[in-house]
Amino acid sequence: xxxxxxxxxxxxxxxxxxxxxxxxxxxxxxxxxxxxxxxxxxxxxxxxxxxxxxxxxxxxxxxxxxxxxxxxxxxxxxxxxxxxxxxxxxxxxxxxxxxxxxxxxxxxxxxxxxxxxxxxxxxxxxxxxxxxxxxxxxxxxxxxxxxx
Amino acid sequence: xxxxxxxxxxxxxxxxxxxxxxxxxxxxxxxxxxxxxxxxxxxxxxxxxxxxxxxxxxxxxxxxxxxxxxxxxxxxxxxxxxxxxxxxxxxxxxxxxxxxxxxxxxxxxxxxxxxxxxxxxxxxxxxxxxxxxxxxxxxxxxxxxxxxxxxxxxxxxxxxxxxxxxxxxx
Numbered sequence: 215x216x217x218x219x220x221x222x223x224x225x226x227x228x229x230x231x232x233x234x235x236x237x238x239x240x241x242x243x244x245x246x247x248x249x250x251x252x253x254x255x256x257x258x259x260x261x262x263x264x265x266x267x268x269x270x271x272x273x274x275x276x277x278x279x280x281x282x283x284x285x286x287x288x289x290x291x292x293x294x295x296x297x298x299x300x301x302x303x304x305x306x307x308x309x310x311x312x313x314x315x316x317x318x319x320x321x322x323x324x325x326x327x328x329x330x331x332x333x334x335x336x337x338x339x340x341x342x343x344x345x346x347x348x349x350x351x352x353x354x355x356x357x358x359x360x361x362x
Numbered sequence: 363x364x365x366x367x368x369x370x371x372x373x374x375x376x377x378x379x380x381x382x383x384x385x386x387x388x389x390x391x392x393x394x395x396x397x398x399x400x401x402x403x404x405x406x407x408x409x410x411x412x413x414x415x416x417x418x419x420x421x422x423x424x425x426x427x428x429x430x431x432x433x434x435x436x437x438x439x440x441x442x443x444x445x446x447x448x449x450x451x452x453x454x455x456x457x458x459x460x461x462x463x464x465x466x467x468x469x470x471x472x473x474x475x476x477x478x479x480x481x482x483x484x485x486x487x488x489x490x491x492x493x494x495x496x497x498x499x500x501x502x503x504x505x506x507x508x509x510x511x512x513x514x515x516x517x518x519x520x521x522x523x524x525x526x527x528x529x530x531x532x
Contacts, residue, residue: 218463233499335493
């Protein structure tokens, strides 16, 4: 290795470490127990899960297979293969959601774990299902929410 | 000479397709992160860049992406991710190969990094989810050791093939 190689590795390592630490800190500071998990399939918004209590608001009935709010299990349609589904689980203790089951070559989105931060969306690429976290709406008595 | 070149390129194409499929099926799932790979198929692109040049390396890269696309699904999200990653990686590799003072290790690291960047931006576009960009720092961090690894393997292979080709500094 030449001197320029070592310089490049050093610069990239420093940049990577700083940004990894920054993203981790941001994720911790921006996790919302009262956020909304927005489930989309392709460009269609399918479902909204309230992280406070796991209650679900169906946005597109055609895309939802089943919902069990008591158990915190929501099954939506996926794109990979015929009649494929993605099972989403709600954790009442941590106020998070995660992908419990889906069919894909590597099951990567199951391994992404749980989320309740906008900085960590869960992406099931072959199924084209994405779970994004939206921040809670400000309370009506907040000054910022008043429009004169 | 032309026959030798065609046979070599065909073998390299076959090797890169097999490496890519093995990597997708056997290695990628361990990390739990989308788009993370060792980049074994990139070893072939590196070898071709340093032996037959930019045109042949680019040709093999494109044909490999299309052939693997027949397995993963042509025009599927995985295909577009590979295409975007491959294009950005190849651009950065050719740029860094031309810059003085950088060896195949830096070229390989930039290829690995470019692959991550290209894939992330394509994923943001395909899924219309800007937040995916927050995966990028961890992918950059992972691309450094994987780039060093593939670069060292490519350099070792090039050294063993030195007699076959004009002498290069790797």
